[in-house]
Amino acid sequence: MAKLIVIMGPAGCGKSVVAARIAAARSATALDADDFHSRENIAHMAGGNPLTDAQREPWIAAMEKELHARLGNNENIVLAYSGLRRAHRARIRACAQRSLFIKLQVPIAQLQERVAKRQNHFMSAQMLPSQLAAMESPASEETIVQIAAHGSLDDVVESTLNAIRETFS
Template sequence: MQRKRIRPAPAVVVMGVAGCGKSAVGEALAAALGAVFVEGDRLHPPENVARMASGEPLTDALREGWLDAIGLRIAGPVGDGQSVVAACSALKRSYRERLRGFCQDILFLYLEIDPATAKQRVGSRQGHFMPASLVDSQFATLERPAADENALTLDATRPIADIVADVTSLFESNS
């Protein structure tokens, strides 16, 4: 894990390409923090799901409404004083900025993974709309979080429990 000083935030977005473990890490982290969990994949409109299921990557324009839906699902509980953990690819800086438009104080956890491992994981998933053939397009779109973003880079090949323990220990040490 990249060690650096982080600001605790009321909202955490677990981000990265398909197959990096956003949902699994996000759910476990939300449980550990007593936070609301938002599954970004469930907020895709049917047209986006159909497009991806047929092997076509989403465009920036097609992602806008989806990102807005996630942003609203983050902002609601945060506005009520609750913590939120969301799973969202947030592949580009502009996507992360769009989410920050709904909640300025977001910590992004970038789950870094190599293309071969991501393809293997996506290919072995059951019942998910994203085919392994789209993994390369995710890497092509990916803009890793920059140093000026409130973000941590984590090794997505580590066990989920270890990732969650590392993140929660950072929160505890910054409280």
């Protein structure tokens, strides 16, 4: 049975790089939610404007479609995805019979520093506060594990792999 592992958190938490490393370690396919945004949404965000839920709708629908197809073909997936909204997480979770969400926790100052250093990415440092404000707490969701991600990449990946092993053992 195919598994869906979602590496989530705000811009700068390391979700894309962690998802790629987890996918490689587990012989899974890495997908990045950023790749499902429309050109219009990317331009909107690049202009420093947060997306509305209505603007997010086609993005979520595109991810759902891709996940259903890949998981339906018994392909294990590791998705890097912000996961801001609880309702959107539920829709992504519903794509798989077995799923786990890993929320990477990084102090705000470190997130700001990381995002400020990025080059050629549509998500600017000025967008981080709106993204943090839009993040709905995953505290009551059972398939979410929170991992401190302010240490070394190797430590974050190892902690994530341990959480995955515990969940899917």
